[in-house]
Amino acid sequence: MTETFQGTKNYVASPELLGAVNIANALQKPLLVKGEPGTGKTMLAQAVAEALGKQLIIWSVKSTTKAQDGLYVYDVVQRLYDSQFGSAGVDDIAKYIKLGKLGEAFSADEQVVLLIDEIDKADLEFPNDLLWELDRMEFYIPETKETVRAKHRPIVIITSNAEKELPDAFLRRCIFHYIAFPDPEQMEKIVRVHFDKLDETLLKQAMEAFYFLRSIDAIEKKPSTSELVDWIRALELGGIDPDRIRKEIPFAGVLLKKDKDVAAMERRLSR
C-alpha cells in the first residue's frame, strides 16, 4: 500500500487523524472513528475516498440493521411471487440473492472505501456478527453454496457516536481514533475551507461567539462544526454588522436547537 492520505482541499484533518488513517490502511484493519457529533466522522470517509481516488460505499446503520443485511439478502418473497406466476429463472436462486453493502464492497473489481456509518445504532450484537467477515473479508452464501471473497481488501472506516459500548473482540480488530473537538486554530482552517473569502472581523467575532457558547455549561447540546459553518453563512447572507455578532449572537437558532439552551444563552448575554 503506497498511497497515503494527506487530507483534501475540503477536509482539514489533524496530523493524528491522518496518522491513524494511514496506520489502518497499512495494517489493512478497519479504522474506528469516534467523536462528538459534527466533528466530521462521516466526512472523513468521503475525504479518504476522494483523496485516494476510490469509490465510496456507504453502509448506513440503523437500529433495525442486522449484520446479515450488509452481506446479502435472499429475496424469498420475490421468488415466491415469481414461482406463482411461472416466471422464468425461478430455479436460479442466485437471481434472488442481493448483495448488501459489505458484499458490494467485497465483490467490487477495484479497491473501494467502505464506510460503516454509526455502527453503534444497531443492536449490541451487531459488531460481533461482523467479526469473521471483516477479519477474513469473505462470507459464505449457503443458498447458492458460494463464497464471496474480497478481490481487493476494502478500506473500512467505521464511525460510532458512542451510544453503545462496542464489544471488546470487535475493538481489538480495529484501529481506533477519537476525533477531539477542533481547537480555535484548527477550526479556523476548517471554516476557511468552506468559504472562498470571508470578512476577517466576521470570522473572528463568529469564532469568539461560538467558543463562548460552547463554554456555557448550561447549554446541553453544544453547537458543532457544521452548525458553525451554517451560522457563518447565515451571518454573511443576512449582512449582519460583524461588530454586533459577539454581543448579540443573531440567528442563534442555527447554533442552538433547544429552547432551554437559547434561554441559557440569553441569560448569559444579558448579564
Place this chain on the structure above:
Amino acid sequence: MFTGFFYLLRSRGFHVTLSEWMTLMEALTLGLHHCSLTGFYDLCRAVLVHSEADYDRFDSAFLEYFDGVPFPEDQLPEELMRWLKKPEDVMREFRAFLNTTDYESKSIEEILKKFEERLREQKEEHNGGDYWIGTQGFTEFGHSGHTPEGLRVGGQGRYRRAFKVAGERHYRDFRKDNTLDIRQFQMAFRLLRQYSSRAQGEKTEFDVDETVRKTGDKGGILDVRFKRPRKNTVKVLMLMDSGGSMEYYSNLCSMLFQAAERDNQFKELHVYYFHNCIAPSVYTQPQMRREHSVATEWVLKNFGSDYKVILVGDAMLDMYELLEKRFDWRTKEERYSGMDYLKRFKEQYPHLVWLNPEDAPVMGGLWGESYGKIAQVVDMYPLSVSGLERAMKKLLVTK
C-alpha cells in the same frame, strides 16, 4: 521489544491481547511509527487503545514507562551513558567535531542552538526525556559515526512532543470513573439485560421471516411458523436513600432514577425511598411523607427473589440507626434493626448491590464504621459510570 510496556499496560487494566501486540509489532516493522517517538505514541494508541475513555490512562502509562523508568544501564550504548553523565563534555566534542567538517557555520550554529535548548530542557526535568533525547539523538549521530546527522538532534522537538501530548493529559474528562450524564447511565443499565431464552417457553410470536421462507421453500403452500419471543426479563427493585446527607447527591440520584425510568427496558421497575437505612417503612415518594409509606414487610412479601435489587445511598449513618431495633408503628413492635433489614434483603435477593455516590471513607473516619458494616453485608459500588457498569454485571451473575 518493549515487552515491559505490554505488561505495564495490562497491569494498568488495559486488556491488551497478544494479537493486538503482534499488530503493533507488524506496524513497527512496516515503519508506521516514522521513526519518531510521537509517531510511536500515536501508533501505540491507535492500535492498543479502543476508547477515548482510556486515552488518559494510556497517557499515564506511556509516560510512566518511557519517561520515568530507568533503563538498565547495559542496554544503553556506552557513548550514550557517557553523554548522559556528562553532557557538556560530549557537547564540546560534538562542537569540535562539527567544526572539523566543512559545514556552514550558520547551520552549525542553528543545530547547536537547538541542541543546547534541548539540553537545558533536560536539566529542568530530571528523568524526563533523558532516555529518548539520549538514544534517539545519540543513536542518530552516534551510530552513524558522528556524521552531521545533527539535524536529527533538532528533530527531537518531535520526540519530545509525545511526552508533551501525553503529559498534558487532554483526555482526563473522558475517564469512565467520572460521573457524567443520563445517557451514560442508560447505557450502563442496558447491560442489565437477560433475554428470555430461545430454548424455553412457548412459541407465541408469529415469525414472518421463517414463514415466508418455509412457504417459499414449499413453492407457495402456506407454512406458518412461530417463534419464542425474546424479551428482557429483568425485574428491578430500586431503593434510594433520600434526604439528609444525600441532598448533596440529589442531582446524581435523580439522573440515575431518570435513566432507569426513561429507558423503559426492564420488565418491571419499582422505586422506593428510605432514609439512611432501610426501616420498617419505605416510601413511594422522595419526600417521604407518611401517606407515601409502604411497609417494608409488604415489599419483601410482594417482590420475589427473582427481582434484582439496587440500593442507592451514601451508607453514612449513625451506628444506632443501623444496629438499634426500629419501631414499627404498624405492629407497634421493635423487631428489626436497619442491619437486620439489610440482611433479610440480602437473604431474599441473591442479586443485590449497593450504589454509593460517596467515596469509601478513610478507615476510622466518623462515618467509616457504618460504611464498613454495610459493605460487609452487601456489595458496594461507586455511583459512577464504571461503578454502575460493574454493579450491573454483578447483578447478572449468580454467585
